[in-house]
Amino acid sequence: MTPPDCPEMPAVRRIIVTGCDHAYFELVAELIASIRNHTDTTIAVIDCGMTAGQRALLHARGVRVLAPHIPDYAPRRALAKRPCLAINISKLWLDQMLPDFDLILWLDADTWVQDGQALERMFAAAARQTLAIVPEIGAKLANLLGVRWICPGWMQIRSFLYKNATRARLPFAIRKRIGARPLLNAGVFCLHRQAPIWPVLRKWQAQILPRRHMAFTQDQLCIALAVYIDGLPVTFLDNSHNYLGPWLLDERTGTLANLFFPHAPVGIVHMASQKAMRSRLENTLTIPTVQGGTAAVNLRYGGMRALSGRGG
Incomplete structure (x- = not known):
């Protein structure tokens, strides 16, 4: 029996979140099956175009179905053409979409879990309210940094972060600071709901998202800016x-x-x-x-x- 002066700590409420439309539902069903092979952690799916039958199947499996969060500054024309873009936008609002959970693990629809310990390590890395994420500096055989050689001794940075920061019309001082940094892949990340990075992510999203052609890539750019420019705490995990x-x-x-x-x-x-x-x-x-x-x-x-x- 717990002594009165030592009350039990409340259990940490965890959730794994993904999102899909009707075309990616089969992949999400496999992702859910792979998660369930290792853990009974609550699962939620952001619905950006599933059929009624697909939603019913998720409900029958005990999976929560969420409506996307679309802020006022989101590009409506782009979303009308590609409704699934709302998934990438919603990633940066998960703390507000899921107020009943403490630790939120995001997995893209085209991921699946082979080793359940990876889930546990992601949750553990985020427990102290830092961003748990994987930098793309692992076992790549391709060049780590995209460059275009102009002449001997001169080259142009062509990295993902530099190109997207340029497309977002960010100042050159920012492009210079992030252009050669490793991409922080937003396909898998974990955050505590009270992590200080959430409002900073949305600050950058509000600046970037209304600009043309940024809806698909804004999540990864916002994460990089919050970490590399604003210095928000991050815990890196290996490429596995x-x-x-x-x-x-x-x-x-x-x-x-x-x-x-x-x-x-x-x-x-x-x-x-x-x-x-x-x-x-x-x-x-x-x-x-x-x-x-x-x-x-x-x-x-x-x-x-x-x-x-x-x-x-």
Whole structure:
């Protein structure tokens, strides 16, 4: 029995959030299945165009369905053409959309969970009200920084952050400070509802979002500005917590492995830029294996389960 002078601490309320329209529902269903394979943490889906039947399926699985949050300054014409852009906008309002939860973990619809410990580490990293996120400085084989060589000794920065800060018409002093910094990938991040970064993210969103062609990329740019310009606290996790490749299969376990030795299993798989595989389980990619061979795989949760003989 707890002594009167030592009251029990209230349990930390956690939630995992994603979002989709009707076209991405199959991916979200696989994401939910992969989460449920590891934890019973509450799940919510932001609805930006699901069908009534799809919403009913989520309700039947105990998943919350949320309406997106669209601020007054959002570009209405862009949203009318692509309603799913409201998902990226809503990411920066999750603390207000979910007042009943303390820790909020965002996972893009094209991610899935291979190792449940990655979820626990994301929550733990955000517990002290810092932004828990993965910088893109991991196992990439491509150039870490996009540049265009003009002549020997002269080059032009072509990084994601520099290009998008330029498109947002931010001052050169800001572009210079963030242009060579690693992208903080907004496909996977975790924040405490009381983290000080939330209003700063929205400050930048209000400045950037009304500008042309910024709705799709504004979330990652706002996060970078809040961290690199305003100095809000951040906790970096390694690339296994938001793994974008290069892809490597461990044939012994039937799991996707990190390119870095000793090739531990990837925690959270992110299929960004894998449009063909996202659309159909039959589409595959030939990747190397830890054992020295090659294998044709579909990187989706359903594809990997079929490969390991556990069904779709």
